[in-house]
Amino acid sequence: MILETIPILKLGKLLLVTIQVDLHDELVLTLQDDLTNKLAVTRSRGVLIDISALEIVDSFIGRSLATIASIAKIMDATTVLVGMRPAVAITLVELGMSLKGIRTALNVDKGMKLLHDAMLEQEAWPSPR
Amino acid sequence: MALLTAAAGQSFDEELAGERWDDVRAGLVNLSKRRAVAGFSPSETATFIFSLKKPLFEALNRAYASDPARLSEEIWLASTVLDKLGLLTVDAFQQGREQLILRQQQELLDLSTPVIKLWDAIVAVPLIGTLDSERTQVVMESLLEAIVDNEATIAIIDITGVPTVDTLVAQHLLKTVAAARLMGAECIISGIRPQIAQTIVHLGVDLGEMITKSTLADALRIALAKCDLMVTKSDRRVASRD
Numbered sequence: 001m002i003l004e005t006i007p008i009l010k011l012g013k014l015l016l017v018t019i020q021v022d023l024h025d026e027l028v029l030t031l032q033d034d035l036t037n038k039l040a041v042t043r044s045r046g047v048l049i050d051i052s053a054l055e056i057v058d059s060f061i062g063r064s065l066a067t068i069a070s071i072a073k074i075m076d077a078t079t080v081l082v083g084m085r086p087a088v089a090i091t092l093v094e095l096g097m098s099l100k101g102i103r104t105a106l107n108v109d110k111g112m113k114l115l116h117d118a119m120l121e122q123e124a125w126p127s128p129r
Numbered sequence: 130m131a132l133l134t135a136a137a138g139q140s141f142d143e144e145l146a147g148e149r150w151d152d153v154r155a156g157l158v159n160l161s162k163r164r165a166v167a168g169f170s171p172s173e174t175a176t177f178i179f180s181l182k183k184p185l186f187e188a189l190n191r192a193y194a195s196d197p198a199r200l201s202e203e204i205w206l207a208s209t210v211l212d213k214l215g216l217l218t219v220d221a222f223q224q225g226r227e228q229l230i231l232r233q234q235q236e237l238l239d240l241s242t243p244v245i246k247l248w249d250a251i252v253a254v255p256l257i258g259t260l261d262s263e264r265t266q267v268v269m270e271s272l273l274e275a276i277v278d279n280e281a282t283i284a285i286i287d288i289t290g291v292p293t294v295d296t297l298v299a300q301h302l303l304k305t306v307a308a309a310r311l312m313g314a315e316c317i318i319s320g321i322r323p324q325i326a327q328t329i330v331h332l333g334v335d336l337g338e339m340i341t342k343s344t345l346a347d348a349l350r351i352a353l354a355k356c357d358l359m360v361t362k363s364d365r366r367v368a369s370r371d
Contacts, residue, residue: 082313086273089311090266098307105313106280 006031008038014115015042016108018050028064035068035127045122046115047072050108051102052083062097067105069102078118079103083112157214160219165225174222176217182208244266244275251352252281253345259288265301269308275315283352284309287345289320299334306339315355316340319348320339 004027009016016040017031037105049065069079082105082118092099105111137226150284162172185207193200242264245253251324252275254268272284286305291298319342321329329336342348 081311085311086270086277086308086312086313089273089308090269092311093269093304093308100312104311106276106282107313110280110282110313 002012008034010042010047014046016048020053023061025060028061032068036071039077045077045106045119047077047079047096048111048115049081050083054088056090057091062092066099078115080105080111080115082108150185157218161218161221165222166229170220172217174218175215178211182211185318193358238267242271244271246279247349250282250356251281252279253285253287255287260291260298260301269305273308273312276312281314283355284314285317285319285348285352287320294325295326296332296334315353316347317342
């Protein structure tokens with residue numbers, strides 16, 4: 001059996017995850033694990049998940065994406081989900097999952113801008129002394 | 130008509146199943162369908178066949194005047210054949226009508242859900258007519274496609290042309306908005322008339338964090354503001370007067 005993993009790239013202060021294969025349950029769990037560890041090591045403040053190549057989703061994968069976002073939030077990072085296909089969006093809505101806690105953007109470019117804005121906003125907060 | 134005589138001249142097949150009748154059947158089906166599209170009534174179409182009865186029976190009368198038993202047999206046969214042909218025309222007529230209705234339905238569906246590009250990153254869907262599940266699906270699909278094509282960040286859904294909003298319609302709207310949000314676009318609902326606002330509140334429908342505006346102009350204004358754009362009055366005319 002070939003052990004597949006999804007690469008997590010460090011891009012400046014961000015982590016970039018591009019999902020280029022169809023996700024199965026095990027792969028999502030591995031991704032969740034890897035991402036959490038990587039967040040702890042790199043202390044990144046933002047995660048960009050590109051799912052533009054993802055064609056099939058089920059309720060588990062939808063929930064996993066929400067879980068990943070929640071985990072990242074606890075680790076003090078903002079998650080942006082980018083490039084969702086129309087069919088995937090419709091499927092998720094029909095499944096009753098609107099991923100309320102997740103930020104979304106149309107493509108990596110816009111997602112990057114959104115993350116930068118979010119990070120600037122956070123940095124603008126008065127730091128405790 | 131010539132086909133009919135040709136086929137009938139060879140044999141009266143009980144079931145009209147023989148190859149000789151194929152041309153007759155095809156011709157009749159074609160004719161009936163054309164009449165259905167042209168707006169004839171079914172009885173008018175069938176009368177075309179039944180009107181053959183009189184001349185045919187008269188001809189049979191003349192041919193078998195001396196043999197009453199044979200005459201009644203032949204008349205029975207001819208009448209069966211004509212009845213079957215008549216039914217065939219009605220069937221074909223109905224089929225033609227149904228195809229017409231189906232095509233019109235599809236056209237209506239396509240016509241009623243255009244997605245308009247208002248600005249670089251702003252698209253709008255003016256909804257006209259009642260929203261049912263099927264139309265919501267079409268609206269959702271075309272809106273999401275348009276969002277991808279235009280790289281839109283704002284989508285305006287204008288419901289000025291939607292006569293009533295009940296819980297089901299509201300739910301469909303919420304679904305569309307949720308799907309657009311998943312794609313990374315923000316939705317604004319515009320064209321909420323006073324009665325509709327009242328109905329929505331009376332029904333207790335929770336529109337959540339959806340932005341609602343009463344007119345498309347208001348929605349466009351807020352959409353432009355969200356894209357960091359603004360509309361200013363040009364002073365060109367004043368300048369040219371000086």
